[in-house]
Amino acid sequence: MKISLAMTKSAGIKSYVTLCLFTALSTSTGACGKKDKGPAEITISCGSVGQDFDSCKAGVEAWEKKSGNKAKLVASPASSTDALALYQQLLAAGASDIDILRIDVVWPGTLGGFLLDLTPYTKGAEKNYFASMIANDTIDGHLIAIPWQADAGLLYYRKDLLEKYGETPPATWDQLTTAAKKIQDAERAAGQKDLWGFVFQGKAYEGLTCNALEWVASYGGGTIVEPDGKISIDNPKAVAAVTMAASWVGDISPPGVLAYEEEEARGVFQSGNAVFMRNWPYAWAQAQGKDSPVKDKVGVIALPKAEGGRGAATLGGWNLAVSKFSKHPEVAADLVLYLTGAEEQKRRAIEYSVQPTIPRVYEDKDVLAKNPFFASLVETFKNAVPRPTVAGGKYNEVSSAFWNAVHAALAKEKPAKDSLTALAADLERLKGGKW
Amino acid sequence: MSDRAWLTTRRKRDAWLFLAPMLVVLAVVAAWPLLRTIWLSFTDTDLLKLDQARWIGTENFLSHKEDGWHGVLADPQWWRSVKNTLVFTVVTVSIETTLGLVIALVLHREFRGRGLVRAAVLIPWAIPTIVSAKMWSWMLNDQFGIVNHLLMSLGLIDRPLAWTTDLLMTSVVIVDVWKTTPFMALLILAALQMLPKECYEAAQIDGVHPLKVFWRVTLPLVRPALMVAVIFRALDALRAFDVIYVLNGSAEQSRTMSIYVRQHLIEFHRLGYGSAASTLLFFIITLLTILYISIGRVRLEAD
Numbered sequence: 001m002k003i004s005l006a007m008t009k010s011a012g013i014k015s016y017v018t019l020c021l022f023t024a025l026s027t028s029t030g031a032c033g034k035k036d037k038g039p040a041e042i043t044i045s046c047g048s049v050g051q052d053f054d055s056c057k058a059g060v061e062a063w064e065k066k067s068g069n070k071a072k073l074v075a076s077p078a079s080s081t082d083a084l085a086l087y088q089q090l091l092a093a094g095a096s097d098i099d100i101l102r103i104d105v106v107w108p109g110t111l112g113g114f115l116l117d118l119t120p121y122t123k124g125a126e127k128n129y130f131a132s133m134i135a136n137d138t139i140d141g142h143l144i145a146i147p148w149q150a151d152a153g154l155l156y157y158r159k160d161l162l163e164k165y166g167e168t169p170p171a172t173w174d175q176l177t178t179a180a181k182k183i184q185d186a187e188r189a190a191g192q193k194d195l196w197g198f199v200f201q202g203k204a205y206e207g208l209t210c211n212a213l214e215w216v217a218s219y220g221g222g223t224i225v226e227p228d229g230k231i232s233i234d235n236p237k238a239v240a241a242v243t244m245a246a247s248w249v250g251d252i253s254p255p256g257v258l259a260y261e262e263e264e265a266r267g268v269f270q271s272g273n274a275v276f277m278r279n280w281p282y283a284w285a286q287a288q289g290k291d292s293p294v295k296d297k298v299g300v301i302a303l304p305k306a307e308g309g310r311g312a313a314t315l316g317g318w319n320l321a322v323s324k325f326s327k328h329p330e331v332a333a334d335l336v337l338y339l340t341g342a343e344e345q346k347r348r349a350i351e352y353s354v355q356p357t358i359p360r361v362y363e364d365k366d367v368l369a370k371n372p373f374f375a376s377l378v379e380t381f382k383n384a385v386p387r388p389t390v391a392g393g394k395y396n397e398v399s400s401a402f403w404n405a406v407h408a409a410l411a412k413e414k415p416a417k418d419s420l421t422a423l424a425a426d427l428e429r430l431k432g433g434k435w
Numbered sequence: 436m437s438d439r440a441w442l443t444t445r446r447k448r449d450a451w452l453f454l455a456p457m458l459v460v461l462a463v464v465a466a467w468p469l470l471r472t473i474w475l476s477f478t479d480t481d482l483l484k485l486d487q488a489r490w491i492g493t494e495n496f497l498s499h500k501e502d503g504w505h506g507v508l509a510d511p512q513w514w515r516s517v518k519n520t521l522v523f524t525v526v527t528v529s530i531e532t533t534l535g536l537v538i539a540l541v542l543h544r545e546f547r548g549r550g551l552v553r554a555a556v557l558i559p560w561a562i563p564t565i566v567s568a569k570m571w572s573w574m575l576n577d578q579f580g581i582v583n584h585l586l587m588s589l590g591l592i593d594r595p596l597a598w599t600t601d602l603l604m605t606s607v608v609i610v611d612v613w614k615t616t617p618f619m620a621l622l623i624l625a626a627l628q629m630l631p632k633e634c635y636e637a638a639q640i641d642g643v644h645p646l647k648v649f650w651r652v653t654l655p656l657v658r659p660a661l662m663v664a665v666i667f668r669a670l671d672a673l674r675a676f677d678v679i680y681v682l683n684g685s686a687e688q689s690r691t692m693s694i695y696v697r698q699h700l701i702e703f704h705r706l707g708y709g710s711a712a713s714t715l716l717f718f719i720i721t722l723l724t725i726l727y728i729s730i731g732r733v734r735l736e737a738d
Binding site: 079081084085088089091092110111113114194203204205254255256257258259264267268271273393394396397400404407408411413428429 | 481482483484485502503505576577578579595597598599600601683684685686687688698701702703704
C-alpha cells in the first residue's frame with residue numbers, strides 16, 4: 001500500500017521507456033521524445049466487453065490504411081469502475097502512454113481537466129451529433145470528447161419461451177415478475193433445471209447504479225441526486241422500487257446475480273438459461289451471433305414501467321477523448337474524428353449493433369434491416385435518465401455509496417428503507433455545503 | 436593510536452560503506468514513500484488536482500463539524516473494513532498454520548516420490564495471485580462454475596450455491612488457504628529438518644507414545660520457526676487485497692483495509708483522506724506486530 005504512491009509516479013516513466021523501445025524497434029524513425037514528420041504512432045484504449053475490441057480494431061486498421069499513421073490498441077478493463085481508476089492514475093501522473101481514451105458519459109466532470117479541447121479539430125462537425133451528448137461532453141466551453149457510442153438499458157427476452165406459454169413481452173415490472181416466475185417454474189418442472197427468470201447486473205459496481213437507477217426512476221422515485229443538487233433518494237417510491245428488486249433475488253433471479261457484471265448476465269442468458277435479461281445494446285449482436293444457442297429466439301424492447309410510473313433507461317455511452325499529454329495531438333484528433341464519423345458509426349451499427357450517436361444514421365436502411373429494434377430506440381433515448389453527474393468530481397463517491405446501499409438491500413442485509421435512509425445521510429455528509 | 440583501535444575504526448567504516456547502498460535503497464523505496472504518505476494524510480490533496488493541496492491538520496483522521504463527526508475514524512465503513520480484515524486474518528492464518536503443520540509432518544517422513552510431492556505442493560504458491568484468484572472466480576461461478584457442477588453431480592447439493600455472494604467470505608478463505616498453505620508447510624518443513632535426531636531416538640528408547648512425542652518434543656522445538664511463519668502470514672493477511680478484490684471488487688461485505696485505502700486513493704481520488712487511512716493501516720499493523728512479538732517472547736521465556 002505504501003509503495004503504491006511511489007508507483008503511481010514511476011509508472012509513467014517506466015511505460016514511457018517501454019513505449020520508446022517499442023517505437024524504436026517497430027519504426028525506423030524512432031519517434032521518441034521529438035516531433036518528426038514521418039508517420040506517428042499513437043495509442044488508443046478500446047473497450048473489452050463483448051465485441052468492443054474487435055470492432056475498435058477494424059476501425060483503427062481502416063484509418064491506418066487511409067492516413068498512413070500507426071495506432072496501437074490497448075484493452076481497457078471490462079469493469080468501467082476499474083477503467084476509470086486506471087485512467088485517473090495515468091493522467092494524474094502525466095503519462096503520455098495513451099493518446100486516445102475511451103471515456104464513459106459520466107466521466108467528463110472527473111477527467112475533463114486532463115483532456116484536450118477538440119473544437120479546433122472538428123470543423124463544426126459537432127452539430128451532426130445528438131445535442132444532449134455534445135452538451136454532456138462540453139466542460140467550461142471546451143469540447144473534451146466526441147460521442148462514439150450511445151447506450152441505454154434494454155430488456156431482452158426469449159421469444160420462443162414467451163410464445164410457448166402464451167405471454168406477451170412485459171410492459172410493467174409486475175408483468176415481468178409474474179411471467180418470469182410462471183415460465184421458470186413450468187420449464188424447471190419440464191426438466192430445464194438451470195433456467196432462471198431474470199438476470200441483470202447486480203454486482204457492487206457502476207453497472208448496479210445504472211440498473212437500480214432504472215428501477216427507481218421508473219417508479220417515479222427521482223434520480224438519487226436531482227439536477228438542482230437536492231438529495232432525493234430517501235422516498236417511498238424509491239424504497240418500493242428497491243424492495244421489488246430485492247424480492248427477485250433467489251426467486252426469479254439467481255442468488256449469484258449479486259456478483260454479475262454485463263458479461264456474466266449475458267453468459268447465462270445466451271446459453272439459454274434465462275427468460276429475461278437487462279443489458280446494453282451490444283448484447284444483441286452477440287445473441288444473434290453464428291454460434292449463439294439462442295439465435296433468432298431473442299426479442300428486445302424498452303425496459304418495463306412501474307404501475308402508474310414511466311419507462312426509464314439509464315443513459316450510457318462512450319466517448320473518445322484525446323489526452324492533454326499526447327505527443328501527437330493532431331494525429332490523435334484525426335483518429336477520433338474518423339472513428340466517430342458517420343461512415344464508421346454505420347459500419348459498427350451494422351456489424352456489431354453499436355448504437356450511433358448521429359441521429360442521421362438511425363434512418364439508414366441497411367442499419368435498420370440489421371437492427372430492427374433501433375427504430376424504437378429513439379423513443380428510449382427520449383425517456384433516458386442521466387446519472388446524477390451534478391455531483392461533478394464527487395460522482396464516483398455518490399455512485400459507490402448508492403450501489404453499496406442497493407447491494408446491501410438486494411443481499412437482504414438490511415431492508416430497503418433503512419438502507420436508503422442511511423444512504424441519504426451519507427450523501428448529505430458527502431455533499432457538505434454544495435456539490 | 437594503537438593498531439588495534441585503528442583496525443576497529445576501519446572495520447566500522449567499511450561496514451557502513453558496505454551497508455550504504457542498501458540503506459539508500461531502503462530510504463528511497465520504504466522510508467520516503469512512508470513519510471510522504473504520512474505527510475499527505477495531513478493535507479486535502481486530490482489526485483486530480485495535485486497542485487491545490489492544503490494543510491488541514493488532523494481533519495482527515497477525525498474532526499467535528501456542525502453536522503457531526505468526520506474523518507476516517509468516524510467512518511463506519513472503515514471500522515467494517517477493519518473488522519473484515521481481522522476476521523479474515525484470524526481465520527485464514529489459523530487454518531493455514533494447522534494444515535501447513537500437518538502437511539509438513541507428512542512431507543517430513545521418508546517415502547517414495549517425496550521430492551516430486553514437495554515440488555507439487557508448491558504449485559499454488561507459485562501461481563501469481565491475480566491469476567489464481569481469477570481462475571477460482573470462474574470455478575466458483577454459480578451458473579457455469581465447475582465447483583457447483585462437481586458438488587451437484589456428486590449429489591452433495593441439489594441446487595447451485597452462490598459462492599461469490601452469500602458464501603463470499605467462505606470462498607475468500609478457501610482460495611487464500613489453497614494458495615498460502617504451501618508456504619506455511621514449507622517454512623515448517625525446513626524447521627522440522629533442522630531438529631536434532633537425538634531427542635527422537637531418546638524418546639523411542641523410552642517408548643514414548645508418538646502423540647506425546649509430537650506435543651512434548653516436536654511442537655516446542657519447531658515453535659520459534661512456527662512463530663515466524665505465523666507472523667509472516669499474519670502481516671500478509673492484514674494487507675489482504677488481491678484475492679478479495681478479484682473475487683468481489685470493492686463491495687462492503689468483503690472490503691478489507693487495503694481495499695478501503697485503494698478505493699479512496701484512486702477511485703475517489705482523495706489522496707489526502709486515503710493516505711490517512713493508509714497511515715492508520717500502517718500503525719494498526721505495527722501495533723499488532725509489536726504485541727505479537729512481545730507476547731510470543733514472554734511465552735518462550737516461560738518455557
